[in-house]
Structure formats: structure tokens, C-alpha cells
Amino acid sequence: MSNKLEAERPLSPHLQIYRPMLTMMMSIAHRISGAALAVGFALLTWWLVAVSMGPGAYDCVQSFFGSLVGRALLFMFTWALIHHMLGGIRHLIWDTGAGLDKTTIEIFAWATIVGSTALTILVWVLGYCRMGGL
Amino acid sequence: MATPLKRVRGLGAAHHGTETFWRQRLTAVANVPLVIFLIWFLVEHVGASYEKMKECLSNPIVAVLMLALIWSAAIHMRIGLREIIEDYLHNKLCKVSSLILVTFFAALVGIASTLAILKITLGS
Numbered sequence: 502m503s504n505k506l507e508a509e510r511p512l513s514p515h516l517q518i519y520r521p522m523l524t525m526m527m528s529i530a531h532r533i534s535g536a537a538l539a540v541g542f543a544l545l546t547w548w549l550v551a552v553s554m555g556p557g558a559y560d561c562v563q564s565f566f567g568s569l570v571g572r573a574l575l576f577m578f579t580w581a582l583i584h585h586m587l588g589g590i591r592h593l594i595w596d597t598g599a600g601l602d603k604t605t606i607e608i609f610a611w612a613t614i615v616g617s618t619a620l621t622i623l624v625w626v627l628g629y630c631r632m633g634g635l
Numbered sequence: 636m637a638t639p640l641k642r643v644r645g646l647g648a649a650h651h652g653t654e655t656f657w658r659q660r661l662t663a664v665a666n667v668p669l670v671i672f673l674i675w676f677l678v679e680h681v682g683a684s685y686e687k688m689k690e691c692l693s694n695p696i697v698a699v700l701m702l703a704l705i706w707s708a709a710i711h712m713r714i715g716l717r718e719i720i721e722d723y724l725h726n727k728l729c730k731v732s733s734l735i736l737v738t739f740f741a742a743l744v745g746i747a748s749t750l751a752i753l754k755i756t757l758g759s
Contacts, residue, residue, distance in 0.1 A: 535715045539740065542708055545673075546748045549701075552692060553751035556685040579674070586670050589663050596660060624674055632682045 527610045531588040534581040541578035579624055584617035655714055662711035669704035689755060698756040705748040713741035 519525065551562035565571045591609045594600045600609060646652035680691055691697060716737040724730040 532715075532719060535712075536719060538708075539712055539716060542705075542712060542744050543740075546705075546744045546751070549692075549748050549751040549755075552685075552688055553754040559685045559688070582670055582674070586667060590667065593660065593663060624678060628678045628681045631678060 523610045524606050527588065527613060531585060531592075534585040534588070537577065537581040538585055540574075541581060544574065544578065576621070576625065580617060580621040583620045583624070584613065587613045587616050587620075659711060659714045662707045662714075665703065665707040666711060669700060669707060672700050673704055692752070693756045693758060695756065698752050701752050702749060705745060705752070709741045709745035712744070713738060716741070 548562050548566070551558040566575055591600075591613060594609075600606070649655075676691075676697065680688060683691070692701070717734055720730060720733045720737065724733055
């Protein structure tokens, strides 16, 4: 009965009705990066537990993170972390009531994309420099 | 007559007012410097040997910041993941079990990391 009522009720327009816009994509990206960070923190936990367990477990976790798959995961973790952080700062600014006009939200969106990508690359370049190359 | 005061006293439909909203913002603010610290720490010690890494992690300042990050992130993560589930999962069984799993996951990350950091720092 309740299902029938729900089906007959007029539905509000959903995602597919709207033309994709940058700010909308950034909102989705903020959620996706946030969910991805849960995986990232599981990796961080695994790493910390490995350090606490001893050299054997540490070598095992280090060789995984050194592998191609491990490095790809860590690169995505870095990007998600920085993207979500910049996106979060944007939200904190909005919480004060500032920066909600059309021009500013576009600038914020681009700043988050460009900033997170540039900073992620910078972090990895610095990391590879510290290791003395690839 | 129902006035807004009634809602304020009852703290709204969820009965805990803006507590979750506030906690999410509070942990977000804490996460910014703590995440910058994590990235700095990992870049600084990338490729370090086991002994070296253990020594660096047992530094009390590092341990305190790591613990703060893990706790703040676990709380923030639980709120965020719950929000996603509440928005997209409408089947009651699916929704409730996912909400429980998310809480268990956040707790596991928090507890396991905390124990690991304590074990490293206290050196046993």
C-alpha cells in the first residue's frame, strides 16, 4: 500500500535532469574523496599497526606500498586528502556566510582542483627527491 | 500553539540539535593542521628503516599529533560516511546495517591505531 502511494507521488527532479556544472561536480568530488579517505585511513592504520608489530610486518607493509599498486593507492590517498582538505576549508569559509556569490564559488571550485592537483604533485616530487629518485 | 521555542527545547527532530554539525566542523578545523603534519611526516621519513621509523614515531610530539589526527579523523569519518548512507540508502535493513558497520569501522581505525601508537611510544 505504502509502496503504491510512493510511486504515484510526484517526484522532484533528480541529478539527471540538471546540466552538469562545475560546482555540482565539486560537491560530488568532495563526497567521493571523503569516502575514499576511509580507505586511506584503513591503510594508515595498517601501517601504524605494522610498525608496532616489528621489523617483519614493517617490511611487508613497506614492500606493498613500494609496489606499483601500493604507490597508486598512496598517490590517490594523497590527492583525496588534499582535495578534501581544500574543499573542507572552502566549506568552513561558507559556514561564516562569506564567499557564497556566483563568482567566488567558481573561483573556489577552480582553486580546489588546481590547488589539490599541484600540491599532490609537489608532495610526490618532494617525496621522490628525499628517496633520491624513482 | 506551537512556537519555534518548542523545537529549540526539544532540539529538533533528531533531539540532539546541531551537535553533529558542530562536531563535524570542529574535527574539520582540527584535521587541517593535523593532515598537513601527516603529509610532512611521511614525506620527511619516506623510505626510512624500521628502527628509524620506530624512533621517529615514538617522539612524544609526533605520537600526540598522530593520536589527535586519528581520533579527529575517525570522528569526522564516521559523521561523513553516515551522511552519505543516510542520503543514498533507503532500504531500512541496508541502511541500518551500513550505519552500524561504518561505526564499527571508525571505531576499529581509532582503536587499532591508538594501540599501535601507544605500543610504539611506550616501547613494549
